[in-house]
Amino acid sequence: MENFNELLQNNNFIKKAHEFSKKAHHGQKRKNSEPYFNHCVAAAESVVSWGLDEQTVAAALLHDVVEDTPHTLDEIKGLFGEEVAFLVDGVTKVGMVRYRGIEAKVENLRKFILYLSQDIRVILVKLADRLHNMRTLYAVHPQKQKRIALETTEIYAPLAYRLGMQRLSGELEDLAFPYIYPQEYKWLIANVKGRYEEREKYAQKFKPAIETMLTDNQIALTRIDSRAKRYASLYKKLLRYDMNIDHIYDLVAIRAIVPTIEDCYAALGIIHQHWPPVPGRIKDYIALPKPNGYRSLHTVVFGPDNKLTEIQIRTAQMHDEAEFGIAAHLAYQQQKGTKNYIERKVAMADKKELMWIKQLQNWQKEFTNTEEFVQSLKIDFFKDRILALTPKGEVIDLPAGATPIDFAYQIHSEIGSSCVGAKVNGKIAPLDDKLSSGDMVEINVQKSKKPSASWLDFVKTSHARNHIKAALRQSPDSFIKEPPKKTELKLAVKNSIGLLKDVTGIISRSHIDIHSVNTQGSEKAPIIKIVIDVLLKDKLEKLLAKLKKLKGVETITHRAF
Numbered sequence: 001m002e003n004f005n006e007l008l009q010n011n012n013f014i015k016k017a018h019e020f021s022k023k024a025h026h027g028q029k030r031k032n033s034e035p036y037f038n039h040c041v042a043a044a045e046s047v048v049s050w051g052l053d054e055q056t057v058a059a060a061l062l063h064d065v066v067e068d069t070p071h072t073l074d075e076i077k078g079l080f081g082e083e084v085a086f087l088v089d090g091v092t093k094v095g096m097v098r099y100r101g102i103e104a105k106v107e108n109l110r111k112f113i114l115y116l117s118q119d120i121r122v123i124l125v126k127l128a129d130r131l132h133n134m135r136t137l138y139a140v141h142p143q144k145q146k147r148i149a150l151e152t153t154e155i156y157a158p159l160a161y162r163l164g165m166q167r168l169s170g171e172l173e174d175l176a177f178p179y180i181y182p183q184e185y186k187w188l189i190a191n192v193k194g195r196y197e198e199r200e201k202y203a204q205k206f207k208p209a210i211e212t213m214l215t216d217n218q219i220a221l222t223r224i225d226s227r228a229k230r231y232a233s234l235y236k237k238l239l240r241y242d243m244n245i246d247h248i249y250d251l252v253a254i255r256a257i258v259p260t261i262e263d264c265y266a267a268l269g270i271i272h273q274h275w276p277p278v279p280g281r282i283k284d285y286i287a288l289p290k291p292n293g294y295r296s297l298h299t300v301v302f303g304p305d306n307k308l309t310e311i312q313i314r315t316a317q318m319h320d321e322a323e324f325g326i327a328a329h330l331a332y333q334q335q336k337g338t339k340n341y342i343e344r345k346v347a348m349a350d351k352k353e354l355m356w357i358k359q360l361q362n363w364q365k366e367f368t369n370t371e372e373f374v375q376s377l378k379i380d381f382f383k384d385r386i387l388a389l390t391p392k393g394e395v396i397d398l399p400a401g402a403t404p405i406d407f408a409y410q411i412h413s414e415i416g417s418s419c420v421g422a423k424v425n426g427k428i429a430p431l432d433d434k435l436s437s438g439d440m441v442e443i444n445v446q447k448s449k450k451p452s453a454s455w456l457d458f459v460k461t462s463h464a465r466n467h468i469k470a471a472l473r474q475s476p477d478s479f480i481k482e483p484p485k486k487t488e489l490k491l492a493v494k495n496s497i498g499l500l501k502d503v504t505g506i507i508s509r510s511h512i513d514i515h516s517v518n519t520q521g522s523e524k525a526p527i528i529k530i531v532i533d534v535l536l537k538d539k540l541e542k543l544l545a546k547l548k549k550l551k552g553v554e555t556i557t558h559r560a561f
């Protein structure tokens, strides 16, 4: 993408913002004793590298002027126009509430959501600001470091991920990692660094072979490179593989960029002809993109010397979208000549990232309880996602660990509420089954069925939870209670010791399971209490009749529970 210095030479608007900010911050220093203005330039450089428009670049240069210098927002408005002033104001307001205590956090998150839906460029400048703050975090007081790093992994990195900006999200996580997990980070460096170098060398040898192979088959390779897995994501993966680094095949992955989608599939076939794939490791994210919109083909092959290596194949457009997400969509609209931000936004309305923002905006209105809001936000919007399918092939986006009930509610609240059963990949599955990506889920419904209170024990999404609670509130009597499992019989008898054997004898001869037997009451009026399996009405009546015939049994009461 574009280069900041070039832009500065050729664009007078940006030049003006650059000069104004430089003067405004004159004499101010950062914690690392660099001039403060360097920070503004760094933020602007990021925004330029994401391909954003001149208003956003100017706003990045000016983002700290109102907060940290005597200049006012009105001045900015007068000099740079309404749009830049709005962006600067937004960035300032989003940053106002610091990460202290749950209330402040929630307030901040609500502002994030507000600006996300109003003008996403506010958040993009904020992310550029955060990226540079993380890169210079070493200079900050140690007490503050961890708090800022935590806020970065809990809010900024997931946000960047959901906006499809994988490179940024990965870099933010990597920058935060050593501050949050210093021991683990040391371990990783000690154990993995050599391995990385070895794999990188191997990739360098492997690349020319793929290049030749594809060109021989008339596939014009746009470029081929290798990428090392980031430390933070490697660490997460290692936790799932018992810290065994031999099981990580994408430590260094090879990435081939080809012109068209057809070329992607053709290249995959050609590579598999030479190096056999590992079964189950071929992933077609082109046909079935990840929830954040990521598209690519992935495969793990037995490469030269029989080493397992991951290869990713995609087009240049897919690559840009994978790295820059929503920013790539915006840049594309700019290139097409859509000048106005509102128009660009409308043109991007079908993009996953924007749909997600819309969903987020509607969803936050449901919450009045702040604690619940943060928890749900973490699970519903920031947690790892899975994609399950309806029988018609529609993709349903859910948080990891979601169940068929969550799936049903995601389709429609009516379907969720009247769900009576589910099939996963053609087989009957329990309603609390944990779904995986690619599962095909079929929901059986029964009209007039009401949700069960027991669903609240296992549903994952707050969407399902809220609907179940609402339905239960509406008709507290009609919700399906758990069916009783046991029956308790209380026999008032004359002599418990002699009767006990007869009573239990009758019950076991009727093939009924006894859970417990107790005697209570006084010596004069003893009571035998027996807990048995719950019985259908007529079987229970037969049993009661038999017991009543016993000599010494006075009365019998029973209850199911």
Ligand code: MN
Pocket: 039, 063, 064, 129
């Ligand atoms: Mn800043």
